[in-house]
Amino acid sequence: MQRKPELAGGHASPSAHDSALVSIRGLKTYYSIRGSFAQRLIGREAGHVKAVDDVSLDLGRGEVLGLVGESGSGKTTLGRTLLGLVPATEGSVVFDGREIVGLRDRDLRELRRKMQVVFQDPHASLNPAMTIEQSVGHPLEIHKIGTSDERRRRVAETLDTVGLSPPEQFMVKYPSDLSGGQKQRAVIARAIILNPVLLVADEPVSMLDMSVRAKILELMLELKREFDLTYLYITHDLATAKFFCDRIAIMYLGRIVEIGPSRAIYENPRHPYTKALLRAIPEPDPRRKVPRDLPRGEVPDAARPPLGCSFHPRCGQAFEVCGWETRDLRDLLEQRWAHQVEEQYEAERALFDDISVLDSSAVHARLRTGRGVPGAALAGLLGSIRDENPSEPFWTGVEQVATETDAVDIRWREPLSPRATGVGDVQVECHLYDDAALEEAARRREEGSPHTTVGGTGTPTRQGAPEGSA
Amino acid sequence: MSTPAGMGPSGWRGARRLAGVRRAFAPVAEARGLTRSMLWLGCAITLVFVAIALFAPVVAPYDFDTFEADGSRFAQLEAPSWDHPMGTNVQSTDVLSRIIWGTRTELKVVLVSLLFSISIGVPLGLLSGYFGGKLDRLLVLFMDALFVFPFLLLAIVIAFLLADRVGQGILTAAIAITAVYIPLYFRVVRNHTISIREEPFVEAARALGARPFTIIRKYVFFNVVQNVPPLATLNAADAILTLAALGFLGYGIQPTQGAEWGYDVNRAVSDAASGIWWTGLFPGLAIVLLVVGLTLVGEGLSETMNPVLRKRPTGTVDFSSDSGSEAAGS
Numbered sequence: 001m002q003r004k005p006e007l008a009g010g011h012a013s014p015s016a017h018d019s020a021l022v023s024i025r026g027l028k029t030y031y032s033i034r035g036s037f038a039q040r041l042i043g044r045e046a047g048h049v050k051a052v053d054d055v056s057l058d059l060g061r062g063e064v065l066g067l068v069g070e071s072g073s074g075k076t077t078l079g080r081t082l083l084g085l086v087p088a089t090e091g092s093v094v095f096d097g098r099e100i101v102g103l104r105d106r107d108l109r110e111l112r113r114k115m116q117v118v119f120q121d122p123h124a125s126l127n128p129a130m131t132i133e134q135s136v137g138h139p140l141e142i143h144k145i146g147t148s149d150e151r152r153r154r155v156a157e158t159l160d161t162v163g164l165s166p167p168e169q170f171m172v173k174y175p176s177d178l179s180g181g182q183k184q185r186a187v188i189a190r191a192i193i194l195n196p197v198l199l200v201a202d203e204p205v206s207m208l209d210m211s212v213r214a215k216i217l218e219l220m221l222e223l224k225r226e227f228d229l230t231y232l233y234i235t236h237d238l239a240t241a242k243f244f245c246d247r248i249a250i251m252y253l254g255r256i257v258e259i260g261p262s263r264a265i266y267e268n269p270r271h272p273y274t275k276a277l278l279r280a281i282p283e284p285d286p287r288r289k290v291p292r293d294l295p296r297g298e299v300p301d302a303a304r305p306p307l308g309c310s311f312h313p314r315c316g317q318a319f320e321v322c323g324w325e326t327r328d329l330r331d332l333l334e335q336r337w338a339h340q341v342e343e344q345y346e347a348e349r350a351l352f353d354d355i356s357v358l359d360s361s362a363v364h365a366r367l368r369t370g371r372g373v374p375g376a377a378l379a380g381l382l383g384s385i386r387d388e389n390p391s392e393p394f395w396t397g398v399e400q401v402a403t404e405t406d407a408v409d410i411r412w413r414e415p416l417s418p419r420a421t422g423v424g425d426v427q428v429e430c431h432l433y434d435d436a437a438l439e440e441a442a443r444r445r446e447e448g449s450p451h452t453t454v455g456g457t458g459t460p461t462r463q464g465a466p467e468g469s470a
Numbered sequence: 471m472s473t474p475a476g477m478g479p480s481g482w483r484g485a486r487r488l489a490g491v492r493r494a495f496a497p498v499a500e501a502r503g504l505t506r507s508m509l510w511l512g513c514a515i516t517l518v519f520v521a522i523a524l525f526a527p528v529v530a531p532y533d534f535d536t537f538e539a540d541g542s543r544f545a546q547l548e549a550p551s552w553d554h555p556m557g558t559n560v561q562s563t564d565v566l567s568r569i570i571w572g573t574r575t576e577l578k579v580v581l582v583s584l585l586f587s588i589s590i591g592v593p594l595g596l597l598s599g600y601f602g603g604k605l606d607r608l609l610v611l612f613m614d615a616l617f618v619f620p621f622l623l624l625a626i627v628i629a630f631l632l633a634d635r636v637g638q639g640i641l642t643a644a645i646a647i648t649a650v651y652i653p654l655y656f657r658v659v660r661n662h663t664i665s666i667r668e669e670p671f672v673e674a675a676r677a678l679g680a681r682p683f684t685i686i687r688k689y690v691f692f693n694v695v696q697n698v699p700p701l702a703t704l705n706a707a708d709a710i711l712t713l714a715a716l717g718f719l720g721y722g723i724q725p726t727q728g729a730e731w732g733y734d735v736n737r738a739v740s741d742a743a744s745g746i747w748w749t750g751l752f753p754g755l756a757i758v759l760l761v762v763g764l765t766l767v768g769e770g771l772s773e774t775m776n777p778v779l780r781k782r783p784t785g786t787v788d789f790s791s792d793s794g795s796e797a798a799g800s
Contacts, residue, residue: 083677112679124670129692138688139678174493190678 020094021198021230022059022082027052027091027101029074029081033303049302051077053254054091056420061197064224064231066245066262068238068277072299074254075234079200082232083117084108096197113143116191120203122183126175126190132159133171136190143194154193161226162189163219181212185219192223200232205240217244239281242266250274253302253310257418260426270428272315297331304361308415309431316393320441321431323415324397326365330358332394336385351378363412379403382410399444413444497774505773512766519760523574534571534729537562547746557748560737565748569756571729575640576760579723580709582644583651584702590648591655592698596686598656599663610660613653621650622715629721638724643716647709658701662694669693700772707764714757731757 029052051074059065069075080086082093084100093100096114103111119125126135137155140146146154159167162185175183184204191199201220205213217240223229235241241248242262249259250273258271269275276295295314300306306313308323313331315322333355337345353368369378379401386395402409416437418429431437501509522529531554537544544562548554556565598609616624629638629646636642666672667690675685716722717732725733731753738750 085673085677109679109681112677117674117677119670119674121670125674127671127675127689127693130688138675138680142678142680142684187674190674194678 019061020058021061021063021096022232023094024058024082025056025092025094027055027078027081027093028089029077029086030089031077047303050074050254050305051302052081052088053305055251055254055256057249057256057259059198059230059232061230062224062228063247064233064245066241066248067232067234067251068236068241068248069251070236070299072253072302073251074302075236075251076202077254078251079117079202079232079234083115083200084111085117113139113194114196115198115200116194116196117200117202118184118187118191118204121207122180122187123175123207125187126183128175130174131171132164132173132175132178132186135175136186136193139190139194145194155189158189158193159186161192161223162186164189180208181216184208184212184216188216188219188223192227192229195227196229198230198232200234202234203236204233206235206237213240220244238277250277253300253305255310255429256427257311257429258426260424264424264426268424270423270426270433271311271430272317272432273311276314307361307363309418309429312393317432318393318396319431320396320413320444321416321437322393322397323417324363324394324412325415326358326360326362326412328394328397329365329410330355332385332392333358348381351381363414365410367408367410369406369408373406375403375405375408378408382408396445416440495775498771501770501774505770508766509770509774512763512768512770515759515763516767519573519763520577522570523577526570526574530567530570532564532567534568535563535726536567547741547749550748556752557746559734559749560741565734565752568729568734569731569752572731572734572753572756573760575723575728575730576710576713579640579643579647579713580706582640583647583709584706586644586648587651587655587705588698588702591652592659592695594652595656595659596663596690596694599660600667600682600686600690602664606660609656613656616649616653617657622712625650625712625716626719626721629716633721637727638722639727640723643713643722646716646721647712650712651705651709654705655698655701658697659694662697663690666690666693696775700768700775703764703768703771705768707761707768710757710761710764 028050030048030050032048053074055078057065067075067078077086081088082095082100084093084103088101091101095111098111100108100111126132130138133152133155136158137151140151140154145151155171156167159165159170164170164182164185170178170182170186175186178186188204199220204220205216208216220231221244224231231244233241233244238248245262247260248262248265249256250265250271251257252273258265258269258274265274266278269278273295280294295311295316297314300310300313306323306327307325308321309315309318312318312322312324313328318324337348340348350370351373353370355367357365357367367378369375382401386392397412398410399413400409400411402411416431418431418437419434420427420429421433423433431441498509532539544554544558544564546558546562547560548558550557554564554566556569559565559568594609598606619627625646628649629642632642632645636645672685672689675689680688713722713730714732714735717730717734718736720733720736722732723730734753735750735757738746738753741747741749
């Protein structure tokens, strides 16, 4: 079912490939979930969260790559896996010609001189029991560089570089004596003191005051020029990413759904999720009305991601092959009932026996009717829901609804996993841009039972094929 | 606190360390109100006892087992007098002297047991908390098993076991008490280590390439160790009670090895019925006073050093007495 992308490189752009500092291939990082107390007692695992699910990308030397996504999209985990702070489940990360996945801690420690990280929370990133001098100078001590006098001089220089001057004044201070912006500067100083080539910045400015953000970002750009750094800039904020990044990768539920040059992403977003994210950027002019059809619902549980394309339950343009399933029907019903008056809800709810069968993820469900309710009544309700809003994309995914005496048997279409498709100079993981998926959808639509072809979502066609901008 | 930049590395290091200690105890100096009086009173009581212990040979009129002077044996159970300010006991020894020498014994045992239990409990807690996994499970299981024992019973069993090999001296008593308190330090340090381990600065240290032991030493230890002084002081108070209980039950320090308050109280039990109060009251008072003193210090420390309990001192600013010409209002 899962089809491999045509390019071995996945999201890699060919030009970046040659001089890639980091190349990630098929990287997966799963966290196992701690189950309930009882489950732990009998030693059973409660499954795992696919924090990073089959990601491939290249990071060229001197490039600034933005990794954008909502919280829970796995962007931080990707950064940590890349640094070897979290063990990868599968796949490969090659940093500067060396494979990192599976490397022993001791060998990894050597490599850490070349890759550094700046975390989100400056208040927690510095050891409260160390002075700034000790904190910033500790990397030198760890890697046994220089004598203590040389280290001291180096610390002073570096503090000066990041704008903490005069350094003597800051060196004797403790983190609690500094402001958030100053702490983040100290954290950056600690990160660059070893002259790394790669800096992973995990939301470096999101905990800072607005007035300080721009300054810190400017500092980072300066440092990049001065020390020839490569950045992986992890953020949920598309606005700063636009200012900061050469290329942007959009992550959703552990997958990169779109990756390409910043300008292309901003001027011509392809993936429905990217479009939604861009629409969500607040508009400074309150009189200007922007169409705000933001994605509905919340980010799904990464432990049980939706079938097919993870974004389909929230996507306005989803169609037959996107992976419609039981849980989508449940969401639809709950959405409907949430807006109804109580009597109406009671009446409709009485038609069902137990809707918890819809909780498990499957493309087939047998919905039993309530006591004494004929199956036809339930099928009728489903039909009327569909007729009320025939443009609801959910109905495109329903293949067959069979009415039995005391149940309704629903079958959805087999889901397809989206694969990376090149459109212009971006890579998009969306069926809308995948000719094969579109053909498959069209074929299914034609052979679909008349019961399900009522809905009129129009026929999706390959989007954005004629490419003007680059 | 700032040090001249030209200072040599060794001087710099020493000054730095001193600054760290001063910083760690800074909240103590900031303590106000009830906490402050608790700390002062507790320190005063404790220091008096420490001074008595240090200068016992000078302060005590007789040795702890002296029952005669100038060739004449002291009277048994003599009431307090100028010769024996706290009287004498059934063995004709001077009660005051026994209390003074007893102070030395108590403090020695407590100090040794604290040293042992901290130097075993804290490192084990750090390792267990930081590395987790099987080691952690095993240690937690073992320590919990120790916890389950009634502490006195545990101390008695260990004192009993060691009596044959080491003899019933200060070391045996100290080891028996050590075994009781190791799980306490272990628990506190382990739990705190687990929460510190998840802090970003620890992950940052990993990202810097620090070895696990460096991280434990430089990043975890200093943030965990703050819990130890209050706990140790409270434990010291508790340890005195345990030692006295051991002595009372006859499993503590042997009468030939040194004076011990709990033993004295035990010997005084039969005296009380016949109206002889001084043999029991004074050792009992000594126990209570020292325990109260140490508890006050411990409570005061935990209140000042624990950021959750700590209240920041806030003063009121008096504008009227301000000599300045600028008025506060407008």
